[in-house]
Amino acid sequence: MISVSGVRKSFGAATVLNGVDLEIRQGEVVSVLGSSGSGKSTLIRCINGLEKIDAGKITVDGFDVSKPRELSEARKRSGTVFQLFNLYPHMTAVQNIALAPVEVLKVPRRQAEDEARELLRSVGLSERAEAYPSQLSGGQRQRVGICRALAMKPSYLLLDEVTSALDPEMTSEVLSILAALAKTGTTMVFVTHEIEFARSISTRIAFLDKGQLIADLPTAEFFSDKGMALPRVAQFLSKMRKD
């Protein structure tokens, strides 16, 4: 379980997270929605320890991410996929994916690379295993990014606006992979602007507004009168649908 309780985070004078509580249990797909600047990405970056929180507590399977000793255990349990892919430019797709399993989990290199190829096959990239990131399209890079996160066999997958840098065609190729993952029961925290997609794969929707979680509802309820009863949510949904 990922447990976020009373988390506050400021950058200088700007308060980005203002007392957030959220629990994500094994098997859930939780989409985090909210307008730009609502703190969605920061929440993910606090869970994987890239940002230090100012107050509150975040644990991943009981490991406190604010304690350096426990952070490494917490990180072994979660995988992150980034908006801008962040692949290692000097390594091939296979090397990108196999690096952490070899270095962190001490999987033999041969085995790790075989598993990497298998992952690439599952996202339709077996032909591009030896390609470098600069030789791949955006959608292909993001699929490699997803494989890299999955290679560590994480209990939780953290997805930070993973389609925001992609065109609609590439977006759909990435989303179809995520949909397949959701079906297999992979636990996901999905920060996104793809509302309809979030609706189709999520078990729960968390809605952030100005650093506060103003809704945390099962998907069906969120998109029903119950969600619409919250003025901020109604406003957000109508605006996003118009676009």
Add this chain to the structure above:
Amino acid sequence: MCRLKFDLSILAKHIPFLLEGAWLTLQACTLAVIGSLVLGLAVGAMRTSASPLLNRLAAVYVDIFRNIPFIVQLFFFYFGLPEIGIYIDAFTTGVVALSVAGGAFTSDVIRSGILAIDPGIIEAAQVSGLRKSTIFRKIILPIALRASVRPLGSVFINLILTSSILSTITLNELTGSAKIVASNTFRPFEVYFVLLVAYAALTYAVSIIIGMLHRYLNRNQSEGAV
């Protein structure tokens, strides 16, 4: 009319002596390039580390050795240190002085190579659970070095040119031997002409190697990498 004709053949019998000098230059430069690269990597890493102490130490080193003429550093090591009981032979002094001075410039190049890396790439490595030392060896260093090959080449060419100053501490490398031949033959024009060509050839060869190395290391990065 000019009484002396330009005649390189009179240098023929001095060629083995000049080659000995060239060999010494090559040895000193090779060792100094290795030395400054090792120092530069260590200091470049210190300057980009999170520790304020390491950072400060590294900055002081770079400031000192970049802001003092090389000949003054060299004289201090070779003529100054014996006064307090430290004797080092000319060759070792030369290599150490070149490495230390070159290391300051090398570290600056490597530091900017490290700072140019997209922070997102390092974050991806951090969240995947890699240790700091692994991230440095497998991610930061290879990317920074690829970007730094050309500027490092300039630093190393400068180092080769600077090595001529080692002749001032009795080290008969290429320039030192040329001076001796010039004063023995009274043909400074021919001797220094040969010297000029020799240095140009040496540094030109280095710049060609650097260019090849750059293309080789960046062979897969050409197509508009993000």
